[in-house]
Amino acid sequence: MTKPVRLRDFIEDKDGWIYAVSTYDNADKIGCVLRYVPDADGERLHASGTRYKKYDFEDAYAFIAKHKPQYADLLQRIPYGDVKRVWKPDEELPQIARRHPRVQKLVDLFGLPNGTVGCTGSLLCGLENEASDIDMVVYGQHWFTAQALVRQGILDGKVEGLSEDMWKKVYEKRKPEIPYDQFVLHEKRKWNRGQIEGTYFDILFTRSYDELNRVHLGKGTVIGKQTIEAKVTDASLSFDNPAIYEVEHESVNRVLSFTHTYSGQALAGETIEACGVLEQHGNERWLVVGTTREARGEYIISKTLLGQ
Known part of the structure; x- marks a missing residue:
């Protein structure tokens, strides 16, 4: 049985473009971000002799929007039929x-x-x-x-x-x-x-x-920006992507960070201050940090660590 594609695998499409898998949600199409494209003037040289150009985050999105708009989404979404190779x-x-x-x-x-x-x-x-x-x-x-x-x-x-x-x-x-x-x-x-x-x-x-389906993270309904203080009750997925903190708070159940900066930011039992975008997910409310690439105006700090 073929192992499922998961976060941090790389894939190559039928044109030889190489992408980093960026999510666990790959059931229908693979969620990823373009990293390398064959280019005679590229600065990266493969052992095969092919040169590649490396694309940073913003440039990757722009390049996909222009050249392969069918893949454009929150992440680039590649149909399995277009995948030539998976690197694990x-x-x-x-x-x-x-x-x-x-x-x-x-x-x-x-x-x-x-x-x-x-x-x-x-x-x-x-x-x-x-x-x-x-x-x-x-x-x-x-x-x-x-x-x-x-x-x-x-x-x-x-x-x-x-x-x-x-x-x-x-x-x-x-x-x-x-x-x-x-x-x-x-x-x-x-x-x-x-x-x-x-x-x-x-x-x-x-x-x-065996943990791939441990947490399902869909897109919620945006309520608005909020800053909260909460106690972390479970930080076992705090180094995951996104980082997940289960919290004790009067209205928020979970704090997520989609930016690596705030992964592992607090331990279970610590009090955090977090600023992000509040979303409704069924009966729960989640505070999402890293709603943009650089997470402007959004953060997580451990008040316990800082002695506050």
Whole structure:
């Protein structure tokens, strides 16, 4: 039986365009974002000799709207009949590690069972360059084991933490709505990123196959912008995409973050302040953070962490 397409897989369409799968909701069409297109002047070179141009988020949407409007949606939606190839991070990991010694070192650090860890991003489709980061993927509850190993690895000196300059680069890239010192305070306890021999890496959470249907997230009815203070009751999917926080609040049941900045932002039992767009989902109300790419005016902070 063919394994379902899931978040952080990559796919190639019949024209050789390469996309990053960006959702678990892939029943009818695959939800993804365009990343690479064959281009004789492209800056990325595949081992096959084909050159590719890399597309950032906004450019990808514009390019799809112009050239393949039939795929345009909140995410690009590719019919299964148009898919030529699927890359799965866990299945491709052995060959990625063979050509990339730093990936092998991370695999050795984690020591996780086969099929529970993978590598996504440019390395997955063979389009990395010297400056490419390493995007490791860890599936299901094994992610928390990897998180603990990154923490211990940094403390033991097996991998490096981020330098002050690197934190500033991450902050500038993310452009969050919270001050730099608060951003770093939240980030440093996530233990989901580091450097290995000078190369930046992160560990990304993806649900295991048996958890794919654990939560269904449809589009709700927008009520309006709201800021709430609430107690987190369950943060077990707080590193997922979207990050999910079950909360105790008089009217809001759940806080979601569609921006990676606010994943893992709070632990169960902590009090958060969150600003986002309130949506009605059946009998529940969810506060959604990251309703735009840069989440302008939207945020999550742990008031407990900040001592507020």
